[in-house]
Amino acid sequence: MKKRWLSIMMAAAMAATMPAAVMAEEEGEAEATAVTTVGPEDGTHFEMWSFVDAHNEFYGKMVELWNEQNPDKQINVTFSTYPYGDMHNKLMMSLQAGSGAPDMCDVEIGQFPNYTGDDCPLYPLTDALAPYEADCVTSRLDVYSKGDGTRIGVPTHVGASVMYWNAELLESYGLDYKSVKTWDDYTALGEALKEASNGEVYLTSVDTGGVDWMWIAMAEYGEDWTGGPDGEPNVELDSVKKMMTMQKQWLDDGIAMISTDGHVDLEAGFKNVSEGKIASFPKAMWYMSRFMNYMPEMEGKYDITTIPVFEEGQKNSVGIGGTGTVITQQCEAPELAAEWLTWAKLSKEGESYIWSVLGFDVCNSALWFDEDFAFDESNPYNTFFRCKPYEVLQELANNDAIGTVYTTSVSPTLNDYMCTTTLNEVFEDGMDIDEALAEAQEYLEMELM
Amino acid sequence: MSKVKKLLFSQKVAPFVFVLPFVLSLLIFWAYPLISGVIMSFQDINFGNRTFVGLDHYQKLFKDKFFITAVLNSVEYMFLTLVLMIPIPLLLAVLMESRLTKAKGVWKVIMYIPALTSVVISGMLFRMMFSEADGSQMNQLLAFFNQAPIAWLKTKWTAWIALLLLCMWRWTGVNMLYFVSGLKAIDTSLYESADIDGATAWQKFRYVTLPLIKPTTIYVITISVYAGLAMFLESFMLWNGNSSPKNIGLTIVGYLYKRGIEKNDLGYACAVGMVLMVIALIINIVQLVATGTFKKEES
Secondary structure, eight states, rough: HHHHEEEEEEEHHHHHHEEEEEEEEHOOOOOOOOOESOOOSEEEEEEEESSSSHHHHHHHHHHHHHHOTTTOOOEEEEEEEEOOOHHHHHHHHHHTTTSOSEEEEEETTTTTTGGTTTTBOOOOOOOHHHHTTTTTTTTHTTTOOOSSSOOOOOOOOOEEEEEEEEEEEEEEEEOOOOOOHHHHHHHHHHHHHHHHTSSSSSSSEEESSSHHHHHHHHHTTTTTTTTTTTTTHHHHHHHHHHHHHHHHHHHHSSSEEGGGGGGGSHHHHHHHHHHTTTTTEEEGGGHHOOOHHGGGGGGEEEEOOOOSSSSOOOEEEEEEOOOOEBBTTTOOHHHHHHHHHHHHHHHHHHHHHHIIIOOOOOOOHHHHHHHHSSSOTTHHHHHSSSOOOHHHHHHHHHTOOEEEOOTTTHHHHHHHHIIHHHHHHHHHOOHHHHHHHHHHHHHHHHHOO | OOOHHHHHHHHTTHHHHHHHHHHHHIIIIHHHHHHHHHHHTTEEETTEEEEETTTHHHHHTOOOHHHHHHHHHHHHHHHHHHHTTHHHHHHHHHHSSTTTTTHHHHHHHHHHHHHSSSSHHHHHHHHTOOOOOOSSSHHHHHTTTTOOOOOOOGSSHHHHHHHHHHHHHHHHHHHHHHHHHHTTTTHHHHHHHHHHHTHHHHIIIIIIIHHHHHHHHHHHHHHHHHHTTTTTHHHHHHHSSOGGGTTOOOOOHHHHHHHIISSSOOHHHHHHHHHHHHHHHHHHHHHHHHHHTTTTOOO
């Protein structure tokens, strides 16, 4: 009898712990990879999460500087860095559950639409941002706002898209990339490069796992497939069709290759860039940091210019990617947090760190024309490339050439469909462009019902 | 003190005390999530605000082609894993029990080690092995046979080779151990008497081993059906995220995760979960009835 009970007990205990064990093994605990605390212990305490270690390092520096300048408003912040997916999931779950959220948190722009709903418990930052609003690139503040215009996130950078050229490679074939103004010029350069290199070097690589090219096309024609904050999504746009048709032609003609693993911001992409398999590609300015971190051997070889246009006089850049930092309603001292956060990310002190260490194009556009700020020779980004990156930014600003494509509640679905299905169908399988886009549109409409 | 003791030693109460941990864990970790999952599948959930939407989620589900792709992928994957993961481990188990096999312990350990490695790491290794880059292991192998490199993870059948290999590499040892323990329970005198009757090795396998190992086989099939339908992590790791080209690697649980976690639509995700549960239940009940598990044991 005793034995039987014992065996039942054992069985019960095993059965009870089995799901837990399986869960623990399968999911893996979301452990922070780094936790640091900065500031005096008697200061107001905040918790802050990010998915990029470098961001937390930057915030830590800004806490120290703030405490030096504001002896009456000392703060003490604990920073935790989690992997990208884990952090966003944890934040979402803690906001859904109503407890356990950090006071401040980085949110990647692709995830941001999940937080722009009416009931989302984020602290409004409109007032705290007001002092910086006039100097900032407005579209960057808009992307981190609710439908009614309430600001809820502080931007990190503009992410203006520019053209990266392997100048050394192109010059070795005696080709001139600087005179490229339109996509027709660009295609002609591709033909010349194909001939000169015997098809060894591709002019560029076409993405099947990213929508940057489409964004550029939309910005050039002033279109937006999300329809903007109030409109209806529509992917069957002339700009998108033009870009896809042109890219497909490049692939057919052997001018371009398909980006290995989907886009150039991955290990395989870095390899194609650094080995000179492709000679140019358009990407946001933050891609400069990828050169610094993953392709240091490219120093002095690459040049940056503005992106070609379909027709003269069009805009030729768009803000791509980014991180908005939010303050949750679970924060007990949100005014102080907001004051520090906006200062840290948008004041000149903060922006100079963002530019010189993180290598981003800062949102405070007044600083783009500040010679000491923009062209400081001690900033490694100013010596790495064949031009000073902010010269390109100045050119964009002078021509008012940076367009806007919104990230709205439909964006995650839209991007997902494009990157998993449409772009693959068109570029890998050779499906008709109109047909593929009509299929995408149909899916989006079904989604929104 | 004495009262507590009395209570614990009471013949009537003691059983309940002993099963209490199990009952509690069942209620808290199984019944509650299940019931609340059913309720949530009829609701829209937005940061603590819940509104009932009736059957909306379910109506949308059956028009959602991503969902249909996910269901087909999961069922296909389950079926293929059954085809591969029952006969092969069974065969290996029989080999393992054969008198002719040397160093059995070593083989068992080697076969079992993959089950102990993390899917995160093995998925990453498989992703690199099957990368579309020229230098990946598989493409180098192709180059050795003078074949052009393939974008392995971009077309369905090549990607599924990777997916199924990952599954086999990982779980063959586990299933084999189940079968080994089943084989150990078979009385050796049966084989001896079969020998006396002049049975061949195949006849012994067909008429002695297979019928007697049936309970183990049923158990392995039941867990494999669920494991196949609930597959997520392998695909997530192989494609470095939840998005695969043309959704060739999207599974039901992957879609649930995409909806519930990535797109913050827990209500819809719960509806997806309910469909998964119903499919798994139907397949398993059919299978259990067909194999006679519910029949009274013949005495």
